[in-house]
Amino acid sequence: MPIKRIEVGGAALSVLDAGAGETLLFVHGFPLDHTMWQAQIEAFAPRYRVLAPDLRGFGLSDARGETVTMEEFAGDLAELLDALDERRPVVFCGLSMGGYIALRFVDQFAARLRALVLCDTRAAADSAAAAAHRRKLGEQVLAEGAEPVADAMLPKLFAPRTAAEKPEVLAAARRVMAATHPVAIAAAQRGMAERPDSTALLPTISTPTLVVVGAEDAISPLDEMRGMAAAIPGAEFVVIPNAGHMAPLENPAAFNAALEKFLARS
Ligand code: MLT
Numbered sequence: 001m002p003i004k005r006i007e008v009g010g011a012a013l014s015v016l017d018a019g020a021g022e023t024l025l026f027v028h029g030f031p032l033d034h035t036m037w038q039a040q041i042e043a044f045a046p047r048y049r050v051l052a053p054d055l056r057g058f059g060l061s062d063a064r065g066e067t068v069t070m071e072e073f074a075g076d077l078a079e080l081l082d083a084l085d086e087r088r089p090v091v092f093c094g095l096s097m098g099g100y101i102a103l104r105f106v107d108q109f110a111a112r113l114r115a116l117v118l119c120d121t122r123a124a125a126d127s128a129a130a131a132a133h134r135r136k137l138g139e140q141v142l143a144e145g146a147e148p149v150a151d152a153m154l155p156k157l158f159a160p161r162t163a164a165e166k167p168e169v170l171a172a173a174r175r176v177m178a179a180t181h182p183v184a185i186a187a188a189q190r191g192m193a194e195r196p197d198s199t200a201l202l203p204t205i206s207t208p209t210l211v212v213v214g215a216e217d218a219i220s221p222l223d224e225m226r227g228m229a230a231a232i233p234g235a236e237f238v239v240i241p242n243a244g245h246m247a248p249l250e251n252p253a254a255f256n257a258a259l260e261k262f263l264a265r266s
Pocket residue numbers: 028029030031095096097098192219245
């Protein structure tokens with residue numbers, strides 16, 4: 001699959017750019033990279049232009065900055081679209097941290113959106129305790145490397161069935177997390193800790209929206225995501241069975257079918 005390196009704001013970002021047609025922008029979660037979208041890339045690139053970047057500091061992209069806010073990640077993506085000469089409104093599909101970034105993208109660049117897909121994410125800000133915990137974990141990663149964050153996150157990301165039946169999926173995610181640069185992990189943790197509450201934005205979203213959650217998501221609870229969908233005018237809500245927080249990876253058939261249906265309707 002064709003990977004490009006694009007200079008954005010002083011850092012080289014790596015982006016998979018495959019296929020032709022309407023553009024689907026897939027934005028990964030933390031602390032992962034674009035490879036989490038492999039099943040979507042394979043399914044949609046034959047009919048769409050699929051862009052799957054590695055966010056600043058993740059995957060093969062350069063790190064820059066002690067803190068990277070969700071606004072900065074959103075700004076990087078807008079610049080990336082410009083650099084790729086993609087001026088048409090895109091379908092922005094973001095998972096978890098990718099969803100936090102999607103909501104900031106809505107706030108700053110609504111005109112660049114043709115549709116929005118929010119996967120296993122939240123609109124609320126962190127509680128003070130959660131933000132403090134993130135900052136502490138960021139410091140620990142800078143001192144000890146990425147392993148502690150991989151150890152802490154892996155059990156929360158996947159449904160028990162995925163862990164039992166698809167150990168290779170967990171092993172691949174662990175490899176990506178453990179290989180992520182500690183500076184990037186700490187910078188994104190700080191950025192997530194200080195992200196604003198996007199709840200008030202939800203009723204103002206006028207772009208067609210799909211909200212998707214794995215039935216057993218332990219990080220972005222199902223009821224909270226149902227509430228998020230209810231707050232966005234006309235949003236569709238889909239629960240993916242046999243999946244936790246990483247729904248597109250854990251049950252790609254159900255996820256891709258939901259996305260396909262949404263794209264055909266919206
Ligand atoms: C993610 O999957 O991106 C993370 O769970 C986001 C977070 O730590 O809040």
